Amino acid sequence: xxxxxxxxxxxxxxxxxxQTLIVSGIRGADSPKVCFVGQEQLIVQIEIEDxxxxxxxxxxxxxxxxxxxxxxxxxxxxxxxxxxPTFFNKRMVDFLGLDVPDTDKPGMSRLEAVIExxxxxxxxxxxxxxxxxxxxxxxxxxxxxxxxxxxxxRWMSSHAEPLRDHDGRIVQWYGLCHDIDDLMTAxxxxxxRERxxxxxxxxxxxNLWRLTPDGETTLVNxxxxxxxxxxxxxxxxxxxxxxxxxxxxxxxxxxDVLGRCLLTGDRFSMKxxxxxxxxxxRWMSGRAEPLRDQDGRIVQWFGLCHDIDDxxxxxxxxxRASERLAQATRAASLAELSASIAHEVNQPLAAIVANSHAxxxxxxxxxxxxxxxxxxxxxxxxxxxxxxxxxxxxxxxxRHAPEAKLPEDVNRLISEVCRLMADETTAKDVRxxxxxxxxxxxxxxxxxxxxxxxxxxxxxxxEAMDAAAGSARxxxxxxxxxxxxxxxxxxxxxxxxxxxxxxxxxxxxxxxxHGMGMGLAICRSIIESHGGRLWTANNEPRxxxxxFTLPLAASETP
Ligand code: ADP
Numbered sequence: 001x002x003x004x005x006x007x008x009x010x011x012x013x014x015x016x017x018x019q020t021l022i023v024s025g026i027r028g029a030d031s032p033k034v035c036f037v038g039q040e041q042l043i044v045q046i047e048i049e050d051x052x053x054x055x056x057x058x059x060x061x062x063x064x065x066x067x068x069x070x071x072x073x074x075x076x077x078x079x080x081x082x083x084x085p086t087f088f089n090k091r092m093v094d095f096l097g098l099d100v101p102d103t104d105k106p107g108m109s110r111l112e113a114v115i116e117x118x119x120x121x122x123x124x125x126x127x128x129x130x131x132x133x134x135x136x137x138x139x140x141x142x143x144x145x146x147x148x149x150x151x152x153x154r155w156m157s158s159h160a161e162p163l164r165d166h167d168g169r170i171v172q173w174y175g176l177c178h179d180i181d182d183l184m185t186a187x188x189x190x191x192x193r194e195r196x197x198x199x200x201x202x203x204x205x206x207n208l209w210r211l212t213p214d215g216e217t218t219l220v221n222x223x224x225x226x227x228x229x230x231x232x233x234x235x236x237x238x239x240x241x242x243x244x245x246x247x248x249x250x251x252x253x254x255x256d257v258l259g260r261c262l263l264t265g266d267r268f269s270m271k272x273x274x275x276x277x278x279x280x281x282r283w284m285s286g287r288a289e290p291l292r293d294q295d296g297r298i299v300q301w302f303g304l305c306h307d308i309d310d311x312x313x314x315x316x317x318x319x320r321a322s323e324r325l326a327q328a329t330r331a332a333s334l335a336e337l338s339a340s341i342a343h344e345v346n347q348p349l350a351a352i353v354a355n356s357h358a359x360x361x362x363x364x365x366x367x368x369x370x371x372x373x374x375x376x377x378x379x380x381x382x383x384x385x386x387x388x389x390x391x392x393x394x395x396x397x398x399r400h401a402p403e404a405k406l407p408e409d410v411n412r413l414i415s416e417v418c419r420l421m422a423d424e425t426t427a428k429d430v431r432x433x434x435x436x437x438x439x440x441x442x443x444x445x446x447x448x449x450x451x452x453x454x455x456x457x458x459x460x461x462x463e464a465m466d467a468a469a470g471s472a473r474x475x476x477x478x479x480x481x482x483x484x485x486x487x488x489x490x491x492x493x494x495x496x497x498x499x500x501x502x503x504x505x506x507x508x509x510x511x512x513x514h515g516m517g518m519g520l521a522i523c524r525s526i527i528e529s530h531g532g533r534l535w536t537a538n539n540e541p542r543x544x545x546x547x548f549t550l551p552l553a554a555s556e557t558p
Contacts, residue, residue, distance in 0.1 A: 075177035079160070081170040083134045085110045092177070097149025119145035119153045130160070137162050137170055143180070154181035211288070211301040215262050217241050218300070227307075229277025247273035247281045258288070265290050265298055271312075274305070282309035339507065343518045344390040344452065348383035355379045379423075389448050405530070407442035408450075410487055410550065414477055417454040428462050430473045437480040440487055443550045449526045450550075453534075456519040457491040457546050463512065464495025464544060486532070486549040493545075497538040504536055520546075 069076055075092035079085050085100055093099045096117055103113035111130075118126045122144035133140040140160035145153040160175035201208055207224035211217055217238050225232045228245055232238075246254050250272035261268040268288040273281040288303035355376045362373035418432050425432050454477075461475045472494050482488035503509045505524055510517030520536070527534040527548045534548035 074179075075156070075158075075175075077175045077177070079111070079173040079175065081134070081162070081172060083109075083111045083130060083173070085114055086172070095146070095148055095179075117147045119147070121145070133160065134173070140173075140175070143184075146177070154179055155184040156180065207284070207305045207307075209288075209303045209305070211262075211303065213262065213290075213298045213300065215242075215258065215301075224305075227274070227276055245274050247275065249273075254286075261288065262301070265292075268301075268303070271308070282307055283312040284308060339516060339518045341390070343516050343522065345387050346516075347455070348387035348390070351383040352380050352387070355383065386448075405444045405446050407553070408445050408447050410440055410443055410445075410450075410479055410489065411436040411438075413445075413447060413450060414454065414479060414489070417451055417458065418477070420451075421455065421458055425458070425462060425475070428466060428473070430462050430465060430475055432458070433474055433476045435476065435478040440479060440481060441552055443487055443530075444553050445530055445550060446526075450530070453523045453526050453548070454491070456523050460519060460546070461491060461493030461495060461544070464493055464497075466495075468494070468496045468542070482549055484552075486551050488547060488549050490545055490547040492539065492543060494539075494543040497542055497544045498536055501536060501538065523548075 070090035072089065072091070075095060076087075076089040077085055077092055078087035085103060088096070088100055096114075098113075098117075100110065103110040105113050115123050115127050126142060126144050129142055130140055132138070141158070143155060143157050146156045147153050156177045157180045158175060158177040160173050162170040162173050165171050202222035204221065204223070207227060208219075208221040209217060209224060210219035220228070220230065220232070220238065220241065222232065224230075228241065230237050230241065254270065254272050257270055258268055260266070267290075268286070271283060271285050274284050275281050284305040285308045286303060286305035288301050290298040290301050293299050359373050359376040359380065362369040362376060414434060414436060418434065421432070458475055458477075465473045465475075474494060476490075476492040478490045478492070480488055498504055499511060500509075504520050506517070507521045508517040523546075524534040527550070531551045532549045534546065537545050537547070539545055
């Protein structure tokens with residue numbers, strides 16, 4: 001309200017005769033009205049809608065409505081009761097690039113002209129449905145693709161409702177059509193991604209499953225379904241899948257462990273047997289981990305189980321094989337040991353028998369040669385002691401007693417053995433030459449065992465030269481320092497040389513008529529038990545060499 005003079009809180013009674021009151025309306029400006037109240041003159045300019053002509057108000061209303069209709073972020077259209085379009089809102093006009101008058105085409109209804117803008121794949125259904133609704137008066141609802149002015153089709157979600165008069169007769173139809181193309185594209189992309197993921201899940205070369213936090217199965221991948229012979233479409237099978245697939249011997253444990261994991265949230269991991277579609281149980285390695293939400297609550301469980309049946313059987317076969325091997329090795333060790341005992345005891349026994357005969361001969365001689373008989377008797381004692389030594393060593397072996405390895409002068413040991421074997425070598429017309437490096441550091445060794453090695457090697461050399469024709473019959477023994485950590489010994493002969501060098505260490509390999517084929521094998525194991533190495537070589541132009549090393553004690557190395 002605007003007053004001609006000053007702003008006051010007005011009521012007619014407060015206005016003096018000289019005052020003029022002007023009242024402005026909200027809209028437009030009519031010519032001011034002059035009123036008289038008693039003597040007082042009021043000039044009042046009042047403009048209110050109610051006082052406008054009704055057509056004008058209606059026109060205003062229509063304009064407002066039309067603005068509103070154009071502002072609606074959807075397509076709005078109106079059809080006659082027969083389905084002839086009579087109105088498109090601006091948004092629809094802009095989209096289609098045509099207004100109602102543009103649908104007036106010769107020989108074609110307006111509706112058909114609109115249907116022309118529907119995608120050819122959707123047009124027939126659109127027509128059918130709309131026509132049916134026009135006949136029955138039912139609400140129309142459909143998704144279809146509509147061609148935009150630039151020729152691009154976009155998905156629409158369209159609805160139409162009839163407007164009825166008081167008698168229920170349809171007067172016209174109003175249609176609303178939303179552009180849902182972005183939504184559809186997003187949904188399609190989501191579906192594509194879902195399809196890709198599900199393909200991936202099915203392609204994983206393992207069985208995958210998903211459980212609710214309570215342990216209810218909600219998914220198994222194609223591979224697992226094929227393995228179990230399950231129909232993935234049949235959700236009832238999914239509900240009971242875990243009840244039937246485990247081997248009876250494993251089912252209880254799986255249930256316990258899985259149940260505990262579901263309670264505690266710990267990772268599940270165990271091996272069990274699963275029944276394949278053909279009824280065969282196969283070993284699986286199963287694992288499952290919980291997926292948690294932001295608050296740490298378990299949302300679901302994801303499991304993976306991998307077929308390890310072949311691996312389990314291979315391991316089982318390997319275990320059985322190694323058991324058999326261990327048995328065989330024990331048997332072989334026993335055989336080797338027996339042979340070794342026989343071999344080691346046999347040598348002094350043979351010497352005792354030979355010396356007993358000799359002793360008998362010396363005593364039976366006329367006159368009896370008591371001196372020689374005494375010497376022979378001493379040898380018998382020595383050999384008997386040697387046999388006793390072997391036996392006590394074997395007993396020590398069975399008692400797991402540590403071997404007596406004491407620091408020994410290897411050169412002295414060689415000389416002793418040479419003296420010990422002098423009779424034998426002389427009888428065979430074999431010279432034993434030694435080339436021993438002086439001042440060799442002592443070596444920790446079991447003297448009886450290493451003596452045994454020398455005896456074996458010298459005897460083999462003598463026998464090899466026996467078998468070979470030739471005048472030179474010498475065994476050369478050389479000892480020398482082999483680097484800072486070892487002593488090397490070589491026993492060389494002029495015999496036949498090794499005929500089958502690859503096999504000489506094989507137990508029971510022998511080329512001799514009365515050989516046992518254990519000598520070199522035992523020599524090598526004795527040297528190896530001292531931390532050394534023993535090997536053979538043929539000499540040029542003839543003969544053989546057997547060499548071995550013995551390590552020096554750490555304190556002896558410079
Ligand atoms: P054995 O002497 O009872 O046959 P060994 O294990 O000591 O058992 O020897 C195995 C084989 O190695 C012998 O049969 C022989 O063929 C060969 N051999 C061993 N030493 C020599 C050597 N010095 N010269 C040639 N061949 C040898």
